[in-house]
Amino acid sequence: MLPEQPTYYQEVQRKGYSRRDFVKFVSIMTAFIGLEQSAIGQVTKALETKPRMPVIWLHFQECTCCSESFIRSSHPIVADILLDKISLDYSETLMAASGTQAEAALRNTMTKYKGQYILCVEGSVPMGADGVYCMIGGKTSLQILNEVSEGAAAIIAWGSCASNGCVQAARPNPTQATPIHKLITNKPIIKVPGCPPIGEVMAGVIVHYLTYGKIPELDKLGRPKAFYNKRVHDTCYRRPFYDAGLFVESFDDENAKKGYCLYKMGCKGPSTYNACGVTKWNGGTSFPIQSGHPCIGCSEANFWDNGGFYERASAFPGFGIEANADDLGKVALGVTGAALTIHAIATNIGKSNLIHEHQVEGIESEHELKS
Amino acid sequence: MTHKYLHIPRLMRVYVWELPVRLYHWLNAAAIIALIITGFYIANPLALMSNKDASHQYIMGWVRYIHFAAAYIFFFNFLFRLYWGFVGNKYANWRQFIPTSKRFVKELWAVFKIDILMMKKNGKQQEHLSIGHNAMAGFIYFLTFLAFLVQCLTGFGLYASMSSWWLPKLFSWVPAILGGDIVTRQIHHWAMWFFILFAVIHVYLVFYHDYVEGRGETSSMVGGFKFIEQEVFEKNMPQTPNPEKKK
Numbered sequence: 001m002l003p004e005q006p007t008y009y010q011e012v013q014r015k016g017y018s019r020r021d022f023v024k025f026v027s028i029m030t031a032f033i034g035l036e037q038s039a040i041g042q043v044t045k046a047l048e049t050k051p052r053m054p055v056i057w058l059h060f061q062e063c064t065c066c067s068e069s070f071i072r073s074s075h076p077i078v079a080d081i082l083l084d085k086i087s088l089d090y091s092e093t094l095m096a097a098s099g100t101q102a103e104a105a106l107r108n109t110m111t112k113y114k115g116q117y118i119l120c121v122e123g124s125v126p127m128g129a130d131g132v133y134c135m136i137g138g139k140t141s142l143q144i145l146n147e148v149s150e151g152a153a154a155i156i157a158w159g160s161c162a163s164n165g166c167v168q169a170a171r172p173n174p175t176q177a178t179p180i181h182k183l184i185t186n187k188p189i190i191k192v193p194g195c196p197p198i199g200e201v202m203a204g205v206i207v208h209y210l211t212y213g214k215i216p217e218l219d220k221l222g223r224p225k226a227f228y229n230k231r232v233h234d235t236c237y238r239r240p241f242y243d244a245g246l247f248v249e250s251f252d253d254e255n256a257k258k259g260y261c262l263y264k265m266g267c268k269g270p271s272t273y274n275a276c277g278v279t280k281w282n283g284g285t286s287f288p289i290q291s292g293h294p295c296i297g298c299s300e301a302n303f304w305d306n307g308g309f310y311e312r313a314s315a316f317p318g319f320g321i322e323a324n325a326d327d328l329g330k331v332a333l334g335v336t337g338a339a340l341t342i343h344a345i346a347t348n349i350g351k352s353n354l355i356h357e358h359q360v361e362g363i364e365s366e367h368e369l370k371s
Numbered sequence: 372m373t374h375k376y377l378h379i380p381r382l383m384r385v386y387v388w389e390l391p392v393r394l395y396h397w398l399n400a401a402a403i404i405a406l407i408i409t410g411f412y413i414a415n416p417l418a419l420m421s422n423k424d425a426s427h428q429y430i431m432g433w434v435r436y437i438h439f440a441a442a443y444i445f446f447f448n449f450l451f452r453l454y455w456g457f458v459g460n461k462y463a464n465w466r467q468f469i470p471t472s473k474r475f476v477k478e479l480w481a482v483f484k485i486d487i488l489m490m491k492k493n494g495k496q497q498e499h500l501s502i503g504h505n506a507m508a509g510f511i512y513f514l515t516f517l518a519f520l521v522q523c524l525t526g527f528g529l530y531a532s533m534s535s536w537w538l539p540k541l542f543s544w545v546p547a548i549l550g551g552d553i554v555t556r557q558i559h560h561w562a563m564w565f566f567i568l569f570a571v572i573h574v575y576l577v578f579y580h581d582y583v584e585g586r587g588e589t590s591s592m593v594g595g596f597k598f599i600e601q602e603v604f605e606k607n608m609p610q611t612p613n614p615e616k617k618k
Contacts, residue, residue, distance in 0.1 A: 220547035231532060231552070245430030249418050264416065271552030273532075297553060306553040312415065313560075325557070326414075329564035336568050340575045343487075350489030351583045353496045358585040361380075 005051035008210070012047075022047075025075050032279065033204040033216070034226035046211040053210060054109055054117040056148055060141040061134050061168050061177055062123030065196040066159040072282065073199030103137050110151055118209065119152035119187075121145065121180050124161045124168055128176035145183060154188045154215050155180060156205060160298060163193035163223075170304035181222060188215050191222040193274075195298035200279050201227045221301075223273065232269035232295050235277030238262065251292075262289060266310040268297030382598040387462050387503055387591055395452045396592055402445040403566055409438040410563055442526055449519050462503030468513040470506070478506035486579075498584060500603060508576070511569075518565045525549075525559040 006014075012022050023040075026047065030040045057067075095102060109117060123141075126133035131140030139147075149155060157180040160166035168177040181189050192205055205224055208216040216224040233239065241247070241261040248256045248265050263270070269277075272295055276287040288295055294310065297303040307313070313324040348355070388396070412434045456465035470476055478501070484490045485499040486507070499505060504512065527538075528545025529552060546555040581588040591597045 220544055221551075229532075234533070240425040243430075243432040244423075244425040244428045245416055245432075245434075246425055246428075247416060247418070264418075268553065271529075271556055273552075300551045300553055302550055303553070306551075306557070325561045325564065329567065332564065332568055333571065336571055340572065344575075344579070346489055347579060347583060350491075351496055351498070354498055354583055362585070 005054070007049060008047040008052055009049075011052060028075055028200075029204060029207040032200050032226075033208045033224075039211075043207065043211045047207075050210060053206075054113040055120060056106065056109055056117055056152075057120040057122065058144060058148060060121065060123030060125050060145070060161070061175065062159065062161045062166075064122070066122045066161075066202070069196035069199045070202045071199070073203050075200075075203075106148070110148060114151040116153055117151065118154055118156060118206075119148055120156045120158055121162045122158040124165050124177040124179055125183055126168075126175035127178050128174065133175040142183065145180070149184050149187055152187055154190065154209070155184060156190045156192060157181065158192055158202065159197055160193045160195045160301075160303070163191040164301035166195055167304050170302075189222060190215050190218065190224060193223060193228075193299040193301075195303075197299070198227075198275055198279050198281060201275055219273075227275040227279075228273045228299070230273065230275070230278075232272045232274050232276050232289070233267075235275075236269055236289055237277065238289060256292065259292075262292075262294040264312065265294045266308060266312055267294035268300065268303070268306075268309075269295040272297040272300050274299040380600040380602065382586075383601050383604045384596050384598055385502055385604075386460075386595055387597045388595045389460055389463065390595065391451070391455055392459060392463050393592055393595055395448055395455065398444060398448050399452075402441045402448065403570070405437060405441040406445060407563060407566060409434045409441065410560075413438060414560060439530065442530070445519075446523050446527070449516075449523065453516075467504050467509045468516070470510060475506050475509075479510060482507040500584070500599070502597060502599060515565075515569055518562055518569075521562045522559065522566075525555050525562070528555050529559065 009022065012025075023044065026044045027040055030037075030043050035043070059067075095105070123134075125131070125141040125145055127142065131142050134141045136144060157163045161168065161177070162180045165173070165177050165179045168175060169179070181191065190205060190209075192202060194201070201224075204227065205216060208224070208226070216226060219225050219228055221228075233242070236242075238259060238261045241259070242263055246255065246258075246260045248260045248262050250256070251265065261267070267289065269289060276295070277289075280287045280290070296309045297306070300306070311324075313326060413431070416431060416434075453465075455463055456468070461467075470479070482499050482505045485497045486505075489496075491497060503509075524542060524545050527542035528549075530539045531541075531543035531545075532552075534540060546552050549555050549558065577589055577592075580586075586598045587594075587596060
């Protein structure tokens with residue numbers, strides 16, 4: 001297919017890794033992407049024989065935390081080979097070239113590997129004010145995205161920015177930050193949300209694509225099922241405390257020290273789909289809940305606007321940040337009660353004759369009857 | 372003394388609510404009460420300061436279990452009621468709930484004038500008589516059915532990812548469309564307040580009708596019977612809408 005491209009295994013060897021390191025890496029990746037043991041052979045073969053995949057990695061409105069997360073993936077081969085090699089073609093953050101040279105590299109990859117390269121997008125695209133909020137080389141993000149996606153085999157939307165807009169798309173979204181799937185509809189898009197996504201998850205998505213030559217199975221929101229089919233809540237080690245009804249009431253209470261469930265501290269684990277509880281972060285060291293902080297739901301769409309990070313009840317739209325559904329409900333209940341009271345009084349006045357007739361009737365009947 | 376007896380109108384017994392309708396009603400009421408109580412607990416659990424190990428208690432687990440069990444009862448009960456809207460008697464028929472005719476809209480207006488504005492006619496106090504649901508009540512029940520639908524969709528949508536059964540999984544598209552579980556949960560919570568407000572008004576109006584009309588409104592949902600004056604019965608007989616009859 002691409003004869004001049006070395007395979008991943010050749011790159012691994014060139015970097016000085018042993019066969020053992022390589023097989024360990026393959027085993028880890030196979031486990032992460034949720035394949036059975038027998039697939040280790042498949043993945044190994046793919047990385048040994050398939051030429052490395054040309055990748056263009058674009059950065060738009062973002063903070064580069066996705067790239068940072070990726071290069072901190074637990075296994076060094078991820079950073080060394082997958083990122084170094086895949087992103088060599090074009091990546092604003094990590095490429096050596098700059099200016100005209102960099103743009104030439106981009107153009108070169110786009111023409112040479114038309115229809116074959118993977119387009120990774122980090123960041124959202126600002127649509128406001130004709131896209132002036134994010135321009136590279138005199139082009140708006142939208143122009144670049146449209147041009148580069150044209151010849152892409154598939155698109156990976158890294159992180160919450162590219163998947164659902166993240167913080168820059170939070171109300172009132174001044175730059176009209178727009179996620180990728182709303183702009184490109186004719187290419188397969190893999191959403192890998194999270195702020196940032198877990199490095200191993202990112203590597204897993206790429207390895208899956210390399211091995212099978214097609215995008216992994218996605219859920220209804222376009223996320224790879226292998227990593228996003230479970231809620232953080234379902235894989236949380238504090239779950240037994242939740243089921244037992246034992247909760248942290250404030251960050252400095254006895255329950256917090258005991259490591260109880262952070263549900264009442266606003267934990268969004270029960271509504272967040274991610275692999276944090278399983279894969280964890282920084283090489284399996286920890287994840288937010290393990291460090292005593294509630295999950296903020298960073299891989300869920302619109303998580304900045306869906307209520308406070310530290311409360312469960314969220315503000316009711318249109319009534320300011322202080323009024324939640326229960327407060328409004330109580331007010332509505334009070335109003336209803338008052339209205340019914342007024343109605344009851346009005347009934348006794350407005351229907352007095354009718355009520356009186358029935359009463360007279362009833363009392364008469366009572367008198368008629370023998371005791 | 373007989374003359375006194377004579378002017379008291381004779382009441383006719385009408386079988387309004389069939390047994391399946393009554394069972395549906397009370398099962399529905401019980402399920403909704405259970406769902407609201409457990410729902411409040413799930414949304415904001417009580418502070419338990421316990422020295423017990425987590426392995427010794429399962430409070431949230433049980434509360435959620437009751438919530439899900441009640442939700443299944445609520446759901447199937449709701450489906451049954453929809454079915455009964457096609458096979459039940461005229462008072463259970465779906466036409467009682469959806470404004471499909473001019474007559475329905477006219478009755479809505481009449482109920483509004485008589486029972487809410489308490490308007491008089493020729494200086495005389497009015498009473499609106501309907502044997503089954505009046506049009507206003509029927510229409511409000513139609514709205515509650517929409518609320519049932521919202522709760523079933525959002526509830527099972529949230530439940531889908533925890534379940535391995537195909538039925539809840541049928542609803543997994545709901546959070547996907549609404550934009551995630553967080554939003555879905557909020558809608559589920561907001562919609563619950565409709566049920567609370569509805570229940571308060573509903574119970575009040577049952578008492579109101581019994582108080583003003585004295586025709587056994589409250590007990591009708593237990594025994595199934597309502598009572599109407601013979602003259603009213605005779606007056607209404609030809610006009611009584613019979614949806615089962617086809618032209």
